[in-house]
Amino acid sequence: MARIIVITSGKGGVGxxxxxxxxxxxxxxxxxxxxxxxxxxxxxNLDLIMGCERRVVYDFVNVINQEANLxxxxxxxxxxxxxYVLPASQTxxxxxxxxxxxxxxxxxxxxxxDYVVCDSPAGIExxxxxxxxxxxxxxxxxxxxxxxxRDSDRMxxxxxxxxxxxxxxxxxxxxxLLLTRYDPLRVQSGEMxxxxxxxxxxxxxxxxxxxxxxxxxxxxxxxxPVILDRESDAGxxxxxxxxxxxxxxxxxxxxxxxxxxxxxxLFGG
Amino acid sequence: xxxxDYFLRTRPKGSANVxxxxxxxxxxxxxxxxxxxxxxxxLQREILEVIRKYVEIDLSAVSVNYEQGDxxxxxxxxxxxxxxxxxxx
Numbered sequence: 001m002a003r004i005i006v007i008t009s010g011k012g013g014v015g016x017x018x019x020x021x022x023x024x025x026x027x028x029x030x031x032x033x034x035x036x037x038x039x040x041x042x043x044x045n046l047d048l049i050m051g052c053e054r055r056v057v058y059d060f061v062n063v064i065n066q067e068a069n070l071x072x073x074x075x076x077x078x079x080x081x082x083x084y085v086l087p088a089s090q091t092x093x094x095x096x097x098x099x100x101x102x103x104x105x106x107x108x109x110x111x112x113x114d115y116v117v118c119d120s121p122a123g124i125e126x127x128x129x130x131x132x133x134x135x136x137x138x139x140x141x142x143x144x145x146x147x148x149x150r151d152s153d154r155m156x157x158x159x160x161x162x163x164x165x166x167x168x169x170x171x172x173x174x175x176x177l178l179l180t181r182y183d184p185l186r187v188q189s190g191e192m193x194x195x196x197x198x199x200x201x202x203x204x205x206x207x208x209x210x211x212x213x214x215x216x217x218x219x220x221x222x223x224x225p226v227i228l229d230r231e232s233d234a235g236x237x238x239x240x241x242x243x244x245x246x247x248x249x250x251x252x253x254x255x256x257x258x259x260x261x262x263x264x265x266l267f268g269g
Numbered sequence: 270x271x272x273x274d275y276f277l278r279t280r281p282k283g284s285a286n287v288x289x290x291x292x293x294x295x296x297x298x299x300x301x302x303x304x305x306x307x308x309x310x311x312l313q314r315e316i317l318e319v320i321r322k323y324v325e326i327d328l329s330a331v332s333v334n335y336e337q338g339d340x341x342x343x344x345x346x347x348x349x350x351x352x353x354x355x356x357x358x
Contacts, residue, residue: 146288153296157303190283197289201296 010151012122051223208241
């Protein structure tokens, strides 16, 4: 039985797809068979971030409508044998994701995979609710910014009332906070909400803090999940987050601003 | 930030504090709203209709509050009658 993880946020542009790609790759690299599923029907992007956009033949909706079987639609990652991508459909309407259909596909994935990562679209419409409905775990991706924090809180409300686990009175979804685009310098100068502030408001267990990093754009430009960039701060931070998800006790990094040297203090920069 | 900036800078209180305060209020409000039973809005409208049979009031005159304690729930109705209404009956 696979563990189903939804990557959600409510607000758009906070890093859900970047996070889905990174966590899925991280889990797969540690030897877990992992599938990452794009729920953003009509606006698929996960394939681009994963760098497999030219290998898409069939998609999630084809599988739901039984126009293709799961093995025909799953794209095996070229860098990691344990990782498969199920792309979203680019053209169909969102209602194509029926609850029965999604449940059936996730069931089938659960039989052969250890983890199924669901990349949710932004908003609280059908695609987003379908992505979270079957979840066992939820990673709430949040920027240290008012609208993102508020939307995250909204999503927590939906997770605890409209998910399958909530409806069947099963053990509640495990919820994690992943704070992205964090800038320790701006936090230090009081311009940005701190990790502690956001945690106080949302009271979630902290999966990781991903610093604002040029590596994220570089990675998406080239279709390489940023976690593979082991030199970069963001890549390392995602690596740490995967470890924490798997139960390792990993110290948080990139939360404190680097101390500036005398010369950079004097001359700026 | 250079040395000159350091001396010239007047230290404004960071806007992060403002953000945090606003969020705390907002989130508390949102969460309270989430736990309200869904029929409250309809209840408010129907109460308003009944009162309107007798007194001309507008929507803002009726407030419905719902509070949930550990062992009990309180439904509080507050209706403000206009000045003129008292003389009409």
